[in-house]
Amino acid sequence: MKKLLVFVVILTSLIFGVQGFSQMNSKEFEKVMEKVSEEYDKGNRLKAISMLKEDIQKNPTNVVLKAVLGMLYDDMGKKNESEKELNEAIEMQKKYPFIADDGKKYDIRLLTGIVYMGMEEYEKALKWLSKIDNKNLESGDEINFIMGSLNYKLKNPEEAKKYFLKYYNKDAEGDSENILGMIYHDEGNQKEAMKWYLKAIEKNNLDAKINLGVLYAELGDNTKSLQLLRKALSEARKIKDTEKIKVIQESIREIESNN
Incomplete structure (x- = not known):
């Protein structure tokens, strides 16, 4: 699971930038992920989930945090909870879009899919990437x-x-x-x-x-x-x-x- 969190931090900080309407900047996001990752890697999964939920409450417009929670649940084998959080993140981006440094709106499913791809979970990556909304959100030519x-x-x-x-x-x-x-x-x-x-x-x-x-x-x-x-x-x-x-x-x- 540590690999997943590392991918999230790298992708969010270096590729996408800071979410446009978020109350949290990328450095704060990294701090949150470091704390959550530390507890999760120790085996304190419920504590890690609780910490992440607290940060979501403080930053209710941060789509990425919501998506990370969904992926954590997925890693724990809680498929229903995972689907719920990831689908809520997709709905959230309609109101609070994920805006990159280039000023374009990106689909949170792109980040989710790339993270899963980096973890070599290709079926899961394909599942989310194939659902990307190309009409209203940017995915870039690289999606091909x-x-x-x-x-x-x-x-x-x-x-x-x-x-x-x-x-x-x-x-x-x-x-x-x-x-x-x-x-x-x-x-x-x-x-x-x-x-x-x-x-x-x-x-x-x-x-x-x-x-x-x-x-x-x-x-x-x-x-x-x-x-x-x-x-x-x-x-x-x-x-x-x-x-x-x-x-x-x-x-x-x-x-x-x-x-």
Whole structure:
């Protein structure tokens, strides 16, 4: 549960800013969450809930606190209470919208879904994100990447494709193209996979370089494979990404042993 609260604090403080009509600023919110988190992590769940409810009474327009209470109940297995609090938060935002630093109104379900996604509870994330009100509230183009990623993790490749295809032109990092490549790769469509890996590489996506290197090896072109993987290894070392370094080194060793 500590991970959930950390995500809430980070997202609220760094991504969304302060709720427009709230009596509580982001620093005060962090203090509340620190106190609640400390008690919850000690196993004093009822005390943590009680503390949070007191802060909600002091700050009755704070939609985020209400949503956190719903997620706490969910973690405790109290599904009815969780649904009640989260649905009340959704209703509250009609009167007390969640306004970010950019002045736009965001759906509290976006925050809830992202928090669950960060906790790798993908079904719950998809449940809330799929209900976002796009007509009256901002969700940003990034919602397509988030929904694509969720559907990919939940093994819904066709749904994932739809969202990534809506977003990839706006994806500066090339992650959408890389995942599209991975989807086609998994399906055995090597030609389409290569097309999307190359698009991602145009945006200097390191993962795509690794994936394309592996694909070249599958196609029997070990020369191209090793060239690309060694280039990727050099880049991974520059950014000190130990996980990617290990993956690339293992791939290179396997390909070299087959030469």
